[in-house]
Amino acid sequence: MSRTTPQHRRGRPRSAALAACALVLAAAGTGTALTGSASAAPAAGCTVDYKIQNEWATGFTTEITVQNTGTALSSWDVEWTFAGNQQVTQGWNADVSQSGRNVTASSPSWGGSLAAGGSANFGFQATYSGSNAVPASFTLNGVTCTADGSDPGDPGDPGGPGDPVDPPGGRVDNPYEGAQVYVNPDWSAQAAESGGEAVADQPTAVWLDRIAAIDSGSAGENTMGLRDHLDAALEQGADVLQMVTYNLPGRDCAALASNGELGPEEIDRYKNEFIDPIAEILSDPAYADLRIVNTIEIDSLPNLVTNVGDRATATENCDEMLANGNYVEGVGYALATFGDIENVYNYIDIGHHGWIGWDDNFTATAELLHEAANTAGATVDDVAGFAANVANYGSIEEPYFSIDDTVNGTSVRQSTWVDWNRYADIQTFSQAFREEAISAGFNNDVGVIIDTSRNGWGGPDRPTGPVEGAATVDEYVDGSRIDRRIQQGNWCNQSGAGLGERPAAAPATGIDAYAWIKPPGESDGSSSEIENDEGKGFDRMCDPTYEGNPRNNNNMSGALPGAPVSGHWFQAQFEELLANAHPAL
Incomplete structure (x- = not known):
């Protein structure tokens, strides 16, 4: 190629x-x-x-x-x-x-x-x-x-002044700008049948989470392969199709619920049997006018910063993936291969503020992403931006307390919830990470997608203002925060969560879109061990009785009971997301 x-x-x-x-x-x-x-x-x-x-x-x-x-x-x-x-x-x-x-x-x-x-x-x-x-x-x-004009030159001079500034079908800075985004019929039908008629017309991403998904759809009730989705997008008259490529060797080394089919050393299979066939389909001229927004390998590179070495949060699997280099090699290969296709926009996953927001994680993650973006033939020109909060629950904003607040002389950063983090919400984190990434060597036109599919936190327990007269910083933060999780490290089927901001383009400086990358209603992992042929294990963080580990400061998991294997439909969670949606339905 x-x-x-x-x-x-x-x-x-x-x-x-x-x-x-x-x-x-x-x-x-x-x-x-x-x-x-x-x-x-x-x-x-x-x-x-x-x-x-x-x-x-x-x-x-x-x-x-x-x-x-x-x-x-x-x-x-x-x-x-x-x-x-x-x-x-x-x-x-x-x-x-x-x-x-x-x-x-x-x-x-x-x-x-x-x-x-x-x-x-x-x-x-x-x-x-x-x-x-x-x-x-x-x-x-x-x-x-955005460019929408042309030079006042001679329009009859091909290649000279007078040519359009941005030719039809050409590359744009923000692929979501003014675009109609593809609605996945698999998810839409399931949502409508499950009581979600009010949101069934929202665009969600297509997940390619195993080799078989390329042709036959991902887990659960999804039946359409990638080419089926692309053809359906053309039929809808869509401008943008969102997808997730998620099948690295030794995938998600810190969470058993989302382990994948490829072993830690199977980098050649990842390249030859997963990335290359996807690229071949996307390269079909029939789809040249579709903008393909591709989220690259969620959770992978951040794991190599936070879950390795002598940290209490380290896992043996993450140490192995850091040592063998296959996460960096795989992400670089994906960026390079898809970067050859003009209408593909690659966004690398950056986790979220409750994972990467601390000083010893923030810059290191930007530098590691830059390394991956210059590996296996990739360059920073293959990167349109970054994806934050994918399949997670962090609030876009925390309107009722600031990281700079103090209570009786004690900084909010000293609260148990914030725990010395530099950021209290996803949007502030995303905007700051974008600047850090540019400083690390990425192009200054990169943007961020924020997954808002499950971070609404509405319902009767949603605060309506800051706590008045709080005696301690913990009382102030816990009473004022929108994010109602027990701990920011909790990630599996969180109780009390709601649908978040509806998908929208360019909602804030440096943010390309709010998007529903994780389809609402699809499980994060099973509450108990369930045999499956998808390589997905049982992670105790999905067990509502689990008392935690160092990655969530040994707190209760906050997970809902009765959950199926990740990617499969979880009706009870979907109903809760609808009930707690913010903005309300």
Whole structure:
């Protein structure tokens, strides 16, 4: 399989200027077209006019105008990625810095604010050789200004000024933007039959969790293979199909409930019998106009940070996968192989704040992901972003307490619940991790998908405000927090959980989408040992009587009773998710 150059994979424009490229973030209700989030705070929007003022054999100067079409900003950062070897030598009216091909123009110290409807003008001088293509897209404070215009050049000059900035079917910065997302008929029918008619039209991801799933569907009642889903997406007129590739050798080394079919050393089978056949299907020209959002191997790389070595949380299986390198090799191979397909957008799993949010985990995870993204032929250009909270329960936001709060002089970070974590919610963690990943070497246009399928935490026990007059920091946090789990390390079929935010595109800075990656109603693991042919073991964290281990600070598991094997339909959990949904159904 031949490698495609990064600029072709990303659909770089060939025109010489970018005119009035606008992004409008609108509130979205239920349905499959993701255009915004009704409950999210107002986000920035922008238009950008990028003009090359003067150009000569080895250099050029620009004039750039950014208009803020969103809410007022106290400071701003405009970011883009060059397609060629352009190198900024000096800037004016902005602090312009460059790392590799990634450029950031920041508001100057003497003029940082940008009013709603206001504009900022700046420019730079740069050197180059060869092509001087205009950047494909720009962001204002992490929110994309999408290209929707063309140059005022001669439209009859193929390949020159006047060509469309972003050709139809070409690469986009955020695949969810303005897109209709595929509704999985398998899950939709099951949800409707199980009392979930109100949410049966929501898009959920297709899970490829074993080799057989490629042709015959994943666990439980799912019957459709990958090609069946792709054909159904075309019939629906969908723009985006979401999928999860989840079958690494020695899969999920810290949780028996989601162990897989491949042994720790079976990396060749993973490549040849799992990744390659999937890529062959996705490469079919019939699906070229579908954007394939692929979440890469949930839980894998974070396990190699938190569950190895001399830590109390270490497992023998995770130590083995760290030593043999097959998680890193497998993720790199998947990124490289799918990265060759222009319409595939790879998102690497980053766990969640209750796993990676501590100082000794945070940077190490970003660095490990960067290592994987440069292994087995992969590069950072194969990574569209990251996926957070997949199949987990952490709240998007904690509106009633802050990590910076204190109670009688004691920091919230010292509470039992927070336990010195830097983050109290998934969204703050995701936005910070994105910045950490960029610092580690990822492109500055990466985004994050947050799985909101089961983190609503509604119902009568949901707090309506912060605890007043709390005597201790534990009393304050436990009474104010939205996330009602016993402990943040609890992950299996959590009692009291509800459906979360409905899928929506670009709900916050740096967040590409809220998405239902884990199909609501599908079990995390069985409450007791159940024989199966899927390689899935019995994990005591799915047993409601279990008193815990170091990975959840020896707390009760918080799991629901009567659960089937992971991936199979769990009616009692689905009914609870419906009852506790927030926003309410």
